[in-house]
Amino acid sequence: MTTFVDRVELHVAAGNGGHGCASVHREKFKPLGGPDGGNGGDGGSVVLTVDAQVTTLLEYHHSPKRKATNGKPGAGGNRTGALGQDLVLFVPDGTVVLDREGNVLADLVGHGTSFVAAQGGRGGLGNAALSSARRKAPGFALLGEPGEFRDIVMELKSVADVALVGYPSAGKSSLISVLSAAKPKIADYPFTTLIPNLGVVTAGDTVYTIADVPGLIPGASQGRGLGLEFLRHVERCSVLVHVLDCATLEPGRDPLTDLETIEAELAEYGGLGDRPRLVALNKIDVPDGQDIADLTRASLEERGYRVFEVSAASRKGLRELSFAMAQIVGEARAAKPLEESTRIVLRPTAVDDEGFTITEEDGAFRIRGVKPERWVRQTDFSNDEAVGYLADRLARLGIEDKLWKVGAHEGDTVIIGAEENAVVFDWEPTMAAGAEMLGRRGEDHRMETQRPAVDRRREKQKGRDAAEAEYLAFEALSSGRQASIEGDDEDS
Structure with a gap:
């Protein structure tokens, strides 16, 4: 049973925040010392990272569900x-x-x-x-x-420079075994290779990787055989090498x-028309193999192919093919543009972006x-008081005014969010306007116990101010009368 898996479906879940x-600071002789509730921690994310030591997706095939840890809640004392x-x-x-x-x-x-x-x-x-x-x-x-x-x-597309393509039992695995140190399974029956084999080849100063694509038969691109499963491994290759069997006994x-x-x-x-092609006429060491290669070579060269007569058994022609x-491969690498330094791309918000959209759906406004x-999820x-805070935020964002403009009326159904996790309520315009429905927002009701004493102090101060004002008025009136009497005495 093969342990190579190159396609899996994974269910990932990030951690919740x-x-x-909500806490109030308490200390001796300092009642209700102010809010000191801390923030909650962010949840963990699920991150996929490339590791050169990992060669298969088998681990995720057996364990397809993965979840990160949740953030912890905040605590009092600003923790x-x-x-x-x-x-x-x-x-x-x-x-x-x-x-x-x-x-x-x-x-x-x-x-x-x-x-x-997953964020x-x-x-x-x-x-x-x-x-x-x-x-x-x-x-x-x-x-x-x-x-x-x-x-x-997740789909794995092998990162190889050269892909060997051909019919089953054409000798692709044999060529890889002699060109590199790879040890693929080799046998004399079709579909011996059930997974792509990779090998590293050194030719002069160039080191490159070579892979075979198993199971290509007529109809492979439509799902016949194993071709559809492994054709994706050809996409990243720079060169395609047709391995043709010159010793096949199959009719037709x-x-x-x-x-x-x-x-x-x-x-x-699709998508492979621009890749350079080479042709390897394989198995020329068997009877009639060389004759068939000689008859075929001219026709292939007329079609524009570079042809190499090779034998994995005798290793004839392998050096020329590898070089x-x-x-x-070297030309393809040289043609690739140099990697650019990291650039930061700024995408500012459009000046007319309101930050939300309102659409009418079957008499409701979504x-x-x-x-x-996000605000709804956090409420x-x-x-x-939290609901009132949400209403104020929505009003400041302009949702109240926009609902009026699109024709919403009091009592209409308003939906915030997608269908699967939406919040539905009957629109009451006065809710967004403020405090008349929910009382004085943003004040802790526990502060009510201090208000009577404050009010009494204010009343006493008002009484003292009124008494002082009355005394000053009396003094002014008395002074005026005394001045009037003295004036009458002088006139007489």
Whole structure:
């Protein structure tokens, strides 16, 4: 049973963010010393990283579900929750990551290349971070965001320079075994090779890798045989080498017919028309093999192919073939542009981007946007103050005004978020306007116990001010009367 797996479906889940803490500082002789709830820790992410020591996806075939750890909740005393640990999954060089619809998410080539498959959730803010000059003592905190969940498909495309293609039992594995140190399985029956074999070849100063593609037969690009499973390994190769069997005994087969059949399958698969081709007429050491090679060589050269007569058993012609492959590989490497230094790409938000969209669906209004959907996930709907805070944020973002413009009326159904995790409510315009429904927002009701004493002090001060004002008025009136009497006496 083979242990090579080059395609798996993986279910990855990032860690949830920890909840923020709603706490009030307590200390002797300092009652209600202010909010001191800490923030929750961010959840861990799931990261795919290329490791040169990993050559197969077998591990994920047996364990397709992977999850990172959650962030810890915040605590009083301004203590932030611990961060969740990232889950790093090591994959082979040449792994392509796709979503379930077949869209390419990442092409991982090169040791150390990484891709965040699932992003960890943000930790919620504690009430200490939510306090402000207008909201001195919030009695709520934000919830941590749930981590991202994804179903992804990983496909391995071998990173090889040369691909050997041909019918089963054409001698591809034998050529790899003598050109390199690879030890593939070799036998005299079709489909001996069930997995792509890789070997490293040195020709002069050039070192390159060579791979065979097993199971190519007529209809391989449509799923017959093993070709469809392994044709993807040809995509990264710089050179294609047709290995043609000059000693086949099957009726209806000859080197030219085999070449036309394989070329038709490659054309059906697509994307390989620009690759240079070489032809290796194999097994010239067996009876009639050399004669068939001599008859075929001229026709192949007329079609523009470079032809090499080889034998894996006697090793005839292998040196010339290896140096020809090295020449093309070297030219392909030289033609590749030099890797550019890392550039930072800035994509500013458009000036007319409101940050959300509102669409009407069957009499309801659906709101979509990164900010409103994140705010909804962070809201504790069992806390009226937190709900009021959410309403204020939505109003500041402009959702209230936009609902009026699109024709929403009081009592209409409003949906925030996607279908699978939406929040549905009946729109009440006054909710976004402010405090008349939820009381004075941003104040801890525990502060109510201090208000009567404050009010009494204010009343006493007002009484003293009123008494003083009355006394001053009386003094002024008395002074005026005394001046009037003295004036009358002088006149008389």
